Amino acid sequence: MSRSGAELAAMLEQARRMGHGEAQTALLEDLVRHADAGGLHRLAFAARRSLANAYSVGRQWDKAFPLFSRCLSEYDARPGEFGPEEDWSLRNWYASIAQSMAEFPEISLAQIYGAFEDMERRFRAGGHSLRQVYDARRWVAQLARDWPEEERCHQQWEAAGGPDPDSVWDFEVQVERLVLRGDDASVARALALAGPVLAGEVTFTEPSAPIQCLMLLPLARAGRLEEAAKAFNRARRAMYQGVYRYEYGGMKIEFCALTGNEETGLSALREQLAGFPTLNRPNGKMEFATAAAVLLRRLTAAGRGDETVRANGSDLTWSVAELCHEMESTARDLAARFDARNGTTCQGDRIRARLTAPPVVDFLPLSPGARRPVRLEIPPGLPPEALLDRAEWHERRDEPALARRYVAAVGTPPPHLAARHAELTALTDSEQAEERFRWAAEAYRQAGDQQRYLLCTCRLGNWLCKQDRFHEGLPMVTWAVGELRRTGRHELIARGELLHARSLSWAGKVPKAYQTLANGVRHALACGDPILIGSLALTEGTWREFDRFPPAQVIGLADTARQAFAAAASPGQLVRAFELRRRSHERAGAPHHFTDLVEHELATLPPSAPAQLRGYLRYRRGVALILSGRAADALDDLIDGVGEARSRDADTAEQGYQLAVAYRAAGRAEDAMETAADVAAWLDHLRELGKLAEPDMADWNRLLLAECHQILGHHASALEEYEKVAASARGRNDARLLLQALMPLAKIHDLLDEDAEAAATYREAADAAAGLGDVHVAAICRASEALSLQRTGDVERALAVLAQAEAMTGALPAEPAERLPQTWAITFRSAAHVLSAAGRLQEAADRAARAATAFRQVGEVTDATTMDFLHARTLVRLGRPDLAEPLLRAIIEAAGQETPLHQAAARALAETLEQLRRSAGPSRSAPNG
Structure with missing residues (x-):
C-alpha cells in the first residue's frame, strides 16, 4: 500500500523523535522502501541519512556505506531535484563516511584515498571550505600512525578554519592527537590544553566526557590522582545520559x-x-577489546x-x-x-x-575515603580438609561469603570429605540446599558419623522450617536435638538447641523457643564457646527487642553478645551486637546513651582493633552528628565508615545517603551529587520491597540530588529529579514533600523562561501549601503564578490570580510577624509587574514602592533596588519624571559600578532628565526661535 508524501514526512518526523533502538530502525527502513517506491527522492535521501545514524548507534556501522552510496548516486543522477540542504548534508556525510571506511581493515588504502580525492573534488567544485576534508584526512593518518602526514593535514585544517570553539569533538581532535603520540612533550601539551576543560572553566554545547575519558591515564601518570578521579566520575555521569x-x-x-x-x-x-x-x-572493537583484556x-x-x-x-x-x-x-x-x-x-x-x-x-581512590576492595587470599597448597576447616570457621562467624570461597577452593572433594563439602555448600549457598543437606546427612549416617549426622539433620529441619515447611522440619529438628542431648557433649547440644529454638520461632511457638534458648545457653556456658554464647545471646536479644521486652533486658543480652564476639574475634557479629544495643536505646528514647558508648569505644579502641568495628563506630558517630545538626562535622567519620564498608562490598544505601548529606553540609555539592546518585535507584528499590527502615529516605535523597544538580547548574537533571520526588509525593498524598519538590521546580522553570510550566507548578504548590495550612507560602506561590502567567502574555488570567494572592496576603495573621515582610515583598513584586503589563500604572508604582520597602526589611538589598528601578520607570510612564529622578540617582549610587542595573539606571536617568528639560520649556536665555 502506497503512502502519500505528507504521510511519509510525518513518519520521518516521528522516527527522529523516537529513542534509538529496533523500533526506530524498523520504521526508517520501512520509510525508505515507501519513499523509493513513490519516487520521493528528497524524502528517501533524508530517511537514508537518519537510517545510517540509527545503524551506527545500533553498532551496525557497515550498513551505512550502501545507504551513502545510494544517496550519492541519486544526487549525481538528479542534481535538479535536490537543494542546498541535501548538498550540505551530503558533504558532511561524505567526510564521516571516508573516516568510517578507514575503520574497516578490509577496505584498502587505495579505496579510502580514492574517496578522499572524489570528496575533495566535490568540495572544490562547489566552492566550499576544505576544512572537513582536511579533518577527515588527518584522522585517517592518525589511525595509521603516520604522524608527519597527520601534522600536515592538521595544519591545513587549522588554516581552513580549525576547531569550532563550541564543539567538544573539534576540541577532542586537538587533545587526542597529542595523547596518542604518547611522547612526554605531546602528553604535557595535552594536559595543558585540556586543563581548563577538566576544571570546568571551558564548556561546550555537549558534555566534555570525550576529553575526560582521553585524559584519565595521562592525569594518573602525571600524579594528578584527584583530578583523574574527578574526571572519571564526571565522564561516567555524562555517559549515563548519552550514546558514546x-x-x-x-x-x-x-x-x-x-x-x-x-x-x-x-x-x-x-x-x-x-x-x-x-x-x-x-x-572500535579493537580498542574496546584491548581495554577489556x-x-x-x-x-x-x-x-x-x-x-x-x-x-x-x-x-x-x-x-x-x-x-x-x-x-x-x-x-x-x-x-x-x-x-x-x-x-x-x-x-x-x-x-x-x-x-x-x-x-x-x-x-x-575514585571517591574520598574509597579503599581497595578487601579480598580473601586463600593460601596456596592447603589440603581439602584444611580448606573445609577454615570454611566451617567462617560459617560459624556468620561470614558465608568467605566460607563459600574456601568451599569453592576445594574443587571436587575426596570421597571421605564429600559429605562435609556438601553440607557446607548447602549452608553457604541456598541453591539446591535441601538436596545437599539430605545427601550429606545420609552419607554421615552410612559412614557411622553419628554426631555430624544429627547436627546435619538439625540443619536440614531448620532449613525446612525457614521455608514454612514446619510439618516436615520441626519433628526432624526435635528428634535430632533429643538424640544430641544423649551424647552429653555441651557444644553439640548448644548448637542443636540454637537451631531448635530458631525452628520453633519460625513455627510460631515463641514461649517454647525462649525455653529452648535457655537450655542452649546453659550448655554454651558449660563448654565456654564464645561463638555459641554470643550467638545465643544475640538471638534472644533480637527476639526480645522485636517482642518489645524492657530495653534494659535487651541491652544486657547485647552486652553479653558483644563481650563474647570480641573474645572470639568475630567483628561482623560484634557489630550486630552493637546494632542491637543501638535499637534498644532508641526504643527507650535515650539514643544519647548509645552515642556515649560509641565515643567511649572509639577512644579506647586499640590499634589492632578490626577495621570493620572501627568503621562501624565511626559511621555511627557520624550519623549522631548529623542528627545533632552538625552534618558538616560528620564528614570525616562517614567517609571512613562508609569507605570501610565499601571495601568489603558491604555498604548500604542508607550509608550512601548519610554520606551525601554530610558532603552537602560541607559545601561539597559535586561529591554529594555523585554519592546521592549512586544510591538513588537502590533506595527506591528497597522502598518498593518494604525494606527501607525510613521509607521517606528515598525521597530525601532525591531532593538532595536535585538540589546539588541545581547548585551545579545541571538544570535538566535537577528538573528530572524534582519531578520524580513530586510524582512520589502525589502517589503517597504527601503534601509536605510535594511542596518541597514543587517550589524549587517552579524556580528552575522560571530560570529557563518556561513560563507556562512555571505557572502550573506554582499553582500546584499553592494548593499544596493551602492544604498544609501554610498561608504565607500559599500566597507567595499564587503571586509567583500570576507573574509567570503575565510573562506568557495572559495578562487577564494573571490579574485574576494576582487578586487571589493579594486577598490572601491581606488576610495574613499578625503572627509570626517575622514572616510577613517576605510574603509582602514577593506578592507586591509580582503585583507591580502584572499591573504594569495591564496598564494600571498608578497601582503598579504603589506595589513597586511597597515591594522595595519589604525587601529592605528582610535584608534583600538587590531585590529592593530592582524594585526601586521598576518604581522609577513606572513613574516616568505616569508622567512624573520629577519623582523618578531622585530614585534613579539613589539606584546609581547604590548599585555597583558596571553592573547591568547601574548601567540601566544611568540610561534611564539620562532619558528622565531629558524629559524634565522638555517639560520645563525653553530656558529664559534661549534665543528667539
Missing part, C-alpha cells in the same frame, strides 16, 4: 584496571558486554580466572579467563589486519604495549 562510542567506555575500563579499581572496571565492562558481539566497527588479564593474574562474568541485561556469560582470551585474541587479530592493510606494525606494537602496561598506581 565503545572506545570511551574502554578508556574508563582500562583506567580502572591500571589504578587498582578492578571491581569498578568489571562493573563497567558488564554494562557494555551485551552489545559487544554485534559491534561491527573493527577499529587489560582488565581481565589483571583479574586472571589475581587468581580470579574462574569467576563468571555476565553481561548486564543478557544471558551471555564467560569465565574471566575465557573472556580474557577472547578479548585479547580479538584485539591482536584486528591489529594485525590493520597493519597488513597499512603496511606497518604500528597498531600491533601499540596494542601489545597496552596489554603489558604495568599499573600506574597500586590504588587510586
Whole structure:
C-alpha cells in the first residue's frame, strides 16, 4: 500500500523523535522502501541519512556505506531535484563516511584515498571550505600512525578554519592527537590544553566526557590522582545520559584496571558486554577489546580466572579467563589486519604495549575515603580438609561469603570429605540446599558419623522450617536435638538447641523457643564457646527487642553478645551486637546513651582493633552528628565508615545517603551529587520491597540530588529529579514533600523562561501549601503564578490570580510577624509587574514602592533596588519624571559600578532628565526661535 508524501514526512518526523533502538530502525527502513517506491527522492535521501545514524548507534556501522552510496548516486543522477540542504548534508556525510571506511581493515588504502580525492573534488567544485576534508584526512593518518602526514593535514585544517570553539569533538581532535603520540612533550601539551576543560572553566554545547575519558591515564601518570578521579566520575555521569562510542567506555575500563579499581572496571565492562558481539566497527572493537583484556588479564593474574562474568541485561556469560582470551585474541587479530592493510606494525606494537602496561598506581581512590576492595587470599597448597576447616570457621562467624570461597577452593572433594563439602555448600549457598543437606546427612549416617549426622539433620529441619515447611522440619529438628542431648557433649547440644529454638520461632511457638534458648545457653556456658554464647545471646536479644521486652533486658543480652564476639574475634557479629544495643536505646528514647558508648569505644579502641568495628563506630558517630545538626562535622567519620564498608562490598544505601548529606553540609555539592546518585535507584528499590527502615529516605535523597544538580547548574537533571520526588509525593498524598519538590521546580522553570510550566507548578504548590495550612507560602506561590502567567502574555488570567494572592496576603495573621515582610515583598513584586503589563500604572508604582520597602526589611538589598528601578520607570510612564529622578540617582549610587542595573539606571536617568528639560520649556536665555 502506497503512502502519500505528507504521510511519509510525518513518519520521518516521528522516527527522529523516537529513542534509538529496533523500533526506530524498523520504521526508517520501512520509510525508505515507501519513499523509493513513490519516487520521493528528497524524502528517501533524508530517511537514508537518519537510517545510517540509527545503524551506527545500533553498532551496525557497515550498513551505512550502501545507504551513502545510494544517496550519492541519486544526487549525481538528479542534481535538479535536490537543494542546498541535501548538498550540505551530503558533504558532511561524505567526510564521516571516508573516516568510517578507514575503520574497516578490509577496505584498502587505495579505496579510502580514492574517496578522499572524489570528496575533495566535490568540495572544490562547489566552492566550499576544505576544512572537513582536511579533518577527515588527518584522522585517517592518525589511525595509521603516520604522524608527519597527520601534522600536515592538521595544519591545513587549522588554516581552513580549525576547531569550532563550541564543539567538544573539534576540541577532542586537538587533545587526542597529542595523547596518542604518547611522547612526554605531546602528553604535557595535552594536559595543558585540556586543563581548563577538566576544571570546568571551558564548556561546550555537549558534555566534555570525550576529553575526560582521553585524559584519565595521562592525569594518573602525571600524579594528578584527584583530578583523574574527578574526571572519571564526571565522564561516567555524562555517559549515563548519552550514546558514546565503545572506545570511551574502554578508556574508563582500562583506567580502572591500571589504578587498582578492578571491581569498578568489571562493573563497567558488564554494562557494555551485551552489545559487544554485534559491534561491527573493527577499529572500535579493537580498542574496546584491548581495554577489556587489560582488565581481565589483571583479574586472571589475581587468581580470579574462574569467576563468571555476565553481561548486564543478557544471558551471555564467560569465565574471566575465557573472556580474557577472547578479548585479547580479538584485539591482536584486528591489529594485525590493520597493519597488513597499512603496511606497518604500528597498531600491533601499540596494542601489545597496552596489554603489558604495568599499573600506574597500586590504588587510586575514585571517591574520598574509597579503599581497595578487601579480598580473601586463600593460601596456596592447603589440603581439602584444611580448606573445609577454615570454611566451617567462617560459617560459624556468620561470614558465608568467605566460607563459600574456601568451599569453592576445594574443587571436587575426596570421597571421605564429600559429605562435609556438601553440607557446607548447602549452608553457604541456598541453591539446591535441601538436596545437599539430605545427601550429606545420609552419607554421615552410612559412614557411622553419628554426631555430624544429627547436627546435619538439625540443619536440614531448620532449613525446612525457614521455608514454612514446619510439618516436615520441626519433628526432624526435635528428634535430632533429643538424640544430641544423649551424647552429653555441651557444644553439640548448644548448637542443636540454637537451631531448635530458631525452628520453633519460625513455627510460631515463641514461649517454647525462649525455653529452648535457655537450655542452649546453659550448655554454651558449660563448654565456654564464645561463638555459641554470643550467638545465643544475640538471638534472644533480637527476639526480645522485636517482642518489645524492657530495653534494659535487651541491652544486657547485647552486652553479653558483644563481650563474647570480641573474645572470639568475630567483628561482623560484634557489630550486630552493637546494632542491637543501638535499637534498644532508641526504643527507650535515650539514643544519647548509645552515642556515649560509641565515643567511649572509639577512644579506647586499640590499634589492632578490626577495621570493620572501627568503621562501624565511626559511621555511627557520624550519623549522631548529623542528627545533632552538625552534618558538616560528620564528614570525616562517614567517609571512613562508609569507605570501610565499601571495601568489603558491604555498604548500604542508607550509608550512601548519610554520606551525601554530610558532603552537602560541607559545601561539597559535586561529591554529594555523585554519592546521592549512586544510591538513588537502590533506595527506591528497597522502598518498593518494604525494606527501607525510613521509607521517606528515598525521597530525601532525591531532593538532595536535585538540589546539588541545581547548585551545579545541571538544570535538566535537577528538573528530572524534582519531578520524580513530586510524582512520589502525589502517589503517597504527601503534601509536605510535594511542596518541597514543587517550589524549587517552579524556580528552575522560571530560570529557563518556561513560563507556562512555571505557572502550573506554582499553582500546584499553592494548593499544596493551602492544604498544609501554610498561608504565607500559599500566597507567595499564587503571586509567583500570576507573574509567570503575565510573562506568557495572559495578562487577564494573571490579574485574576494576582487578586487571589493579594486577598490572601491581606488576610495574613499578625503572627509570626517575622514572616510577613517576605510574603509582602514577593506578592507586591509580582503585583507591580502584572499591573504594569495591564496598564494600571498608578497601582503598579504603589506595589513597586511597597515591594522595595519589604525587601529592605528582610535584608534583600538587590531585590529592593530592582524594585526601586521598576518604581522609577513606572513613574516616568505616569508622567512624573520629577519623582523618578531622585530614585534613579539613589539606584546609581547604590548599585555597583558596571553592573547591568547601574548601567540601566544611568540610561534611564539620562532619558528622565531629558524629559524634565522638555517639560520645563525653553530656558529664559534661549534665543528667539
